[in-house]
Amino acid sequence: MTIYDIARIAGVSASTVSRVVNNKPGIKEETRKQILALLEQYDYSPNETARGLVNKASRMIGILIADIRYAHHVDIAYYIEEEMGKHGYCSLILNTGLTDDKKVDAVKVLEQRRVDGVILVGSTFQCEAVKRALESGLSKVPVVITNGYLDLPNVKGVLVDEREGVEHCVEMLTAKGHEKLAFVLPNHTPSNLSKQQGFIQGMEKKGWKREGLWLYECPTTLEDGYAMMERILEEHPDVEGVIFGEDLSAVSAIRVLHDRKIQVPGQVAVMGVDNSKYCDICYPKLTSLNNRLLEMSLEAARILLDSLEGRENPDKIMLFSRIVEREST
Amino acid sequence: MTIYDIARIAGVSASTVSRVVNNKPGIKEETRKQILALLEQYDYSPNETARGLVNKASRMIGILIADIRYAHHVDIAYYIEEEMGKHGYCSLILNTGLTDDKKVDAVKVLEQRRVDGVILVGSTFQCEAVKRALESGLSKVPVVITNGYLDLPNVKGVLVDEREGVEHCVEMLTAKGHEKLAFVLPNHTPSNLSKQQGFIQGMEKKGWKREGLWLYECPTTLEDGYAMMERILEEHPDVEGVIFGEDLSAVSAIRVLHDRKIQVPGQVAVMGVDNSKYCDICYPKLTSLNNRLLEMSLEAARILLDSLEGRENPDKIMLFSRIVEREST
C-alpha cells in the first residue's frame, strides 16, 4: 500500500495523500477526512526508507558499544534507545569488541546506513583508528562519545572525572585504616588508564613511591578476577585493600576472600568501579565508584538530540563521580 | 559521493559504476580497475537507504525485547546481533516493556522501517495484541519467537520445555530431602506460567494437593525478591526449598537467608531459572535451571536467516532445559 494506491482509490493525487499523511496544511477538511479514513482502512504505513531517501535523513542513530553484555553498557544502551525512541529515532546498536578493525568496520556500517547521528559508548572509542574512520565517513553527522573525547569538529564528549574519583577512593580507604592498597587495571582504555592514574596520585599523596605501587592487570571476567585476587594475596599477604577498575572482577575477589575466611572489610577492603547491579548481588555487597553512567547516557542522548535539532552545546561536559559505600569497605 | 559522481569523473555511465560496486560480471577488467581506484580514492560508500528502496529489502531485522537490561535478555540480543551482523543484517533493537500497547507500537515501527525479518525475544510476545499487529503489518516477513509460539503462517517458534524442567527441579529437591517447597512466579508470561505449571505437577506427583501449594508472585527485582523471601519465611517458617521463576529475585532470597543465619542449602535450598551471570556472583552460588537461552537465540537467528534466504524449517523447535547445580541446593 503506497500513497499512489491510496490516491487512486480516493481519486486524488499522490501529493494530496502525502500532505494528509504528514499533517500539512492547505487541505480541504473534507478530503482530509476521506483520505484519513482510507489510510486507516487500508492500514497504510509510510515507507521510512523512501522518506529517508528524499529527506536525506534516516531518523536512525548508531550506538557503538564494545560489548553490550557488560552490565553498565547495557544500561547505557537501554536509556539511549529509550530516549531517542521517544523522539522518533531508531537505534542501530553495534557490538564492536575492542579491536580497532572491528570498530572501524562498525563505523563503515553506520556510514552506509546513513545514520543521522552516533553515540560512542565508552572511552575505548577514543582512539586514532576510530577518529580517522569518523573523519572519512561520518564527518557530517553529530557524534557524542561517552567517557571520552575526540578532537573533531562534529564530536562532543561527556566525561566523568574517574581519575579524581579513584583518588578519593584511596583517600577513603586510607582514612579507614586500609593503607596497603593494590589497584587492578581492566582493559587499556583511556578511562581505565585514568583510573589507574588516580590511584597512583592518591598513593603518592600518602607518601608512597610510584615504583613500589602494587599495580595489576586483569580482564573483565569472573574467572580472571578470582585468579587475580589469589595472586595478589600470594604476592602481598599483607594487602589491606584492593581497588578494581570495574565491578565484575571485584565481585570475584570478594569471593576469594570469603573462601579463605579473610574478613571483608575487616582485614581487606574491596572496591569496584561502575556501581553496577553486581554490587548488590555479591556478598558482602560491593562498595563502588559511581561513575554516573546513567546520567552520562542521558546527557549523551540529550546532546545528540540537541545537535540533531540544531541546538548548541559545549564540546565537553564533565560529570563528577562519587563513591557508593556498601559492605565491602 | 554517489555512483553518478564517480561515473562522471570516470567518464562512464552510472550503471557501469553500479556493476563494479556490486561485483557484477560483464565489465572490462581495465574499466573495473579504474573505477575501483576511483571508488577507493573518493571514499565511496553505497547508500543503503537507496539500495533498500530499489531492492525492496532493508537488510535490517527487528529484535523486540521487553527489557534488554535483564541479564538473560541481553545475552540473547548480543548473540542475535552478532550472528545477523555476520550475514550483513543490522539489528534494530526495541525495548517494548510488558504492556500490549507498547509492544504493538514497536511492531508498527518495524513495519515502517520495512525490516526484512523479526525476532521476538521471550514468551511475553506470545499474545493476541502482538499477533494482530503482526498480521496487519508484518505478515510478509519471517518472524521467529523465542520461548513461545504464535499460530501465524510466517511465524516460527523456538521453545524450551520449562514446564518439564521445573518439574525436574522439584524432583531433585525432594530427592535431596527438601520436601516443603514454595514457587515464586515472576510476570505472567506464558513461559513463567508454564514454569509454575511444572511446579504444580511435580508437587502433585509427590502427593501434595494443588490447593495447599505455596505459590507466590513477585516482580523481577532485587528489592521485591528480598521482601518475597521474608514473607515466605514468615508464612511458612518450615519451608525447605524455594524455586524462583528467574534468578534475580532468587539471588535476593539467598541474601535474606544468609542474613538470618539460615543455612543454604542445609535448611533451605534455593533455585532460580535462566542460569544467568547472577548465579555465579551471589553467595552461595545459585543453582539454576538452564533454559538454554543462548542456544535458543542462535537457533532463532539461524532460522530467521534460513527463512530470509529461502530455506525451509519446521514451525517449532524444542530445546530441553537442564539443571545447573551450584551451591544453593
Place this chain on the structure above:
DNA sequence: TTGTATGCGTTATCAA
C-alpha cells in the same frame, strides 16, 4: 562490454 531508461515510495517545488 557499456549506456539509456525506468522505477522503487516519498517529499517538495511550482503551477494551476
Place this chain on the structure above:
DNA sequence: TTGATAACGCATACAA
C-alpha cells in the same frame, strides 16, 4: 486547495 513533475541514489531490463 490540488496536481504534475522532479528529485533522492541505486539497480536492472533492455538496447546498442
